[in-house]
Amino acid sequence: MSQKMDFDAIVIGGGFGGLYAVKKLRDELELKVQAFDKATDVAGTWYWNRYPGALTDTETHLYCYSWDKELLQSLEIKKKYVQGPDVRKYLQQVAEKHDLKKSYQFNTAVQSAHYNEADALWEVTTEYGDKYTARFLITALGLLSAPNLPNIKGINQFKGELHHTSRWPDDVSFEGKRVGVIGTGSTGVQVITAVAPLAKHLTVFQRSAQYSVPIGNDPLSEEDVKKIKDNYDKIWDGVWNSALAFGLNESTVPAMSVSAEERxxxxxxxxxxxxxxxxxxxxFGDIATNMEANIEAQNFIxxxxxxxxxxxxxxxxxxPQDLYAKRPLCDSGYYNTFNRDNVRLEDVKANPIVEITENGVKLENGDFVELDMLICATGFDAVDGNYVRMDIQGKNGLAMKDYWKEGPSSYMGVTVNxxxxxxxxxxxxxxxxxLPPSIESQVEWISDTIQYTVENNVESIEATKEAEEQWTQTCANIAEMTLFPKAQSWIFGANIPGKKNTVYFYLGGLKEYRSALANCKNHAYEGFDIQLQRSDIKQPANA
Incomplete structure (x- = not known):
């Protein structure tokens, strides 16, 4: 017996990706769309990451959508970089202006998503046991949203306040407290710098020292902001035709082609x-690709x-003992923090944490650090973490966590065989x-692809194994042309114990990536297995 289709599309996620997917599919394709998010409101990753010091490493005027010209002109640009509360405020404005929340069911985690081949439908079950079906499933689960909790003996017996930066509660006070922070990655650098002036005492438990440069988060004048807004079309054109989409003048000058003084x-x-x-x-154009250039940058920092x-x-x-080949960090006075009398640095690579007790942290050399609060700035099971934690099953009941056991693979980062x-x-x-320009590029391609299936009576569209393998190999080949794989970094999964170190990103740049999306679309979705609609299959819910 065939199932009734409840929706044309189900969207999981309420951040930049999910919101834009709802907008495109509901308002432009006029499909019947239902979206879910486990949070109480929109903002995705930024809903959860409320820790002190949370800041983008993208300049404010480009950490947004390009498609809403009115919102670009009304965008509140106070400083060069945007803080967490302002990102949440911006996404609220987007959601309210376009009435996107009416398509969402908040406070609702999706438990499972199973593909029913007989009916060519996705069956989605929420944490409450409610079941829904849809032709299309769009997963905007977040790149950095599956918390990585440290596996340290005794952590659950700690009687003080225990917080992970990605699940930060409101109204945390540091006054008069002895605080410990585990982790010195991007989040750790931010939270350490913010907490040090507020806490009675701060102990930093560092496993890996980091290269970080000042963020330079200066206030912008009205004249600066006007110049940006008057030139937005030109600025965005530069973004679409760049590698990194950060609005930089991406250098092509080799570091060793100039004198030591000039360098x-x-x-x-x-x-x-x-x-x-x-x-x-x-x-310089080769810091991430040339060892000699990289060493020069290392030595400067x-x-x-x-x-x-x-x-x-x-x-x-x-x-740092590693290469300067991780996601580049920036800070608001990180190194200077360690000149404070109330800050202590523990190198836990040399002197590991043995156990966390009710009252603090015990180190291998016998030292005991008494704490009132412990903050885990230990990052995320990035990229595929949320996918393998959710019960996602494709054809023949193939669980995604099993399919990706040896490392995740995809075709262009948007589809999976x-x-x-x-x-x-x-x-x-x-x-x-x-991320926002990449998200836009992907959502627009997804929308165009779904439109193609609707207009051409397509029942299902699926990346071929060959296309997926070729793309994955392309990503690996490009990564090997850089120094990034030689550093222990979350961008290759190295921050998760037992996780296979593998390529997680296409490092060929946004311009080339957009070309790949366009070429696929313009060549009638070459690399996809396309099945036409059967007469016994339900038509789209909006038909």
Whole structure:
């Protein structure tokens, strides 16, 4: 007996990706759409990440959608970079202006999504046991939203306040408290810098020292903002034709093609200007690809650490031992934080955490750090984490966690073989860029593809195994041309114990990625298995 189709499309996620998917499919394709999010409101990753110091590493005027010209002109731009509350405020404005919330069921986690081959429908079950069916499934689960909790003996017996940065509660007070922070990645750098002036005492448990440069989050004048808004068309054109989509002048100058004096001057200017991506990609064109150039950047930052940190022993602990080949960090005074009398640095690679007790942290050398609050800034099971944690089954009941056991694969980061009519936003092997422009590019391609299936009486569209394997190999080949795989980084899954170190991103840049999407569409979806509608299959719910 065939099932009734409840919706044309089900969207999971209420961040940048989910909101735009609802807008495109509901308002432009006029499909019947239902969206879910486990949060109480929109904002996706930014709904959960409310920790002190939370800040984008993308400049404010480009951490937004390009498609709403009115909102671009009314966008509140106060500083060069945008803080978490302002991202949430912006996404609220988008949702309210376009009445997107009426398509959402909040406070609702999706438990499972199973593909029914007989009816060519996705069957979605929520945490409450409610079941819904749809022709298309759009998963906007978030790149950085599956929390990675540290597996440390005794962590659950800690009697003080225990917080993970990605599940931050309201109204946390640090006054008079002894605080510990585990983790010194992007989130850790931000939260450490923000908490140090507020806490009675702060202990930083560092596993890996980080390269970080000043963020340079300066206030923008009315004249600066007017110049941006008057030139938005030109700015966005530059974004679409760039590799990183950060609005940078992406350098093509090899670092070793200039004198040592000039090289130092270029680095110094970037240090004073601020911005992690600016430092890595606007100074010279080969820092991420040439070892000699990379070492020059390493040495410059290490020199700054030695200058800033007054205690040579602490400065030495803060010196990274890895390549400068992770997502480039920036900060609001991170290294200077370790000059404070109330801040202590523990190198837990040299002196590991043995156990967490009711009252604090026990180290291998016998030292005990008493704490009132412990903050886990231990990042995320990034990219595929939310996919393998959800019960997603494709054809023949194939569980995605099993299909991706040896590492995730996809075709262009948006589709997966064995999972017909399922489209991912920021899935594995999508572009490594400023995220909103990549999200827009993917959602627009997904919308165009769904429109194609509706107009051409297509029952299902599915990436072929060959196309998926070829794309995955392309991503691996491009990654091998860079230094990124040589560093232990979350962008290759290295932050999760036991997780296979594999490629998770397409590092060929946004311009080339958009070309790949366009070529696929313009060549009648070459690389896809397309099945036409059968007479016994239900037509779209809006028909």
């Amino acid at each position: 130092k001057a270029v680095f110094e200017k970037a240090w004073q200007t601020g911005g992690g991506f600016r430092f890595m990609f606007e100074t 290490k020199g700054k650490i030695a200058e800033i940190v007054k205690d040579p022993a602490i400065a030495q602990k803060l010196m 064995n999972y017909p009519n399922m489209f991912m936003v920021l899935g594995p092997n999508g572009p490594f860029t400023n």
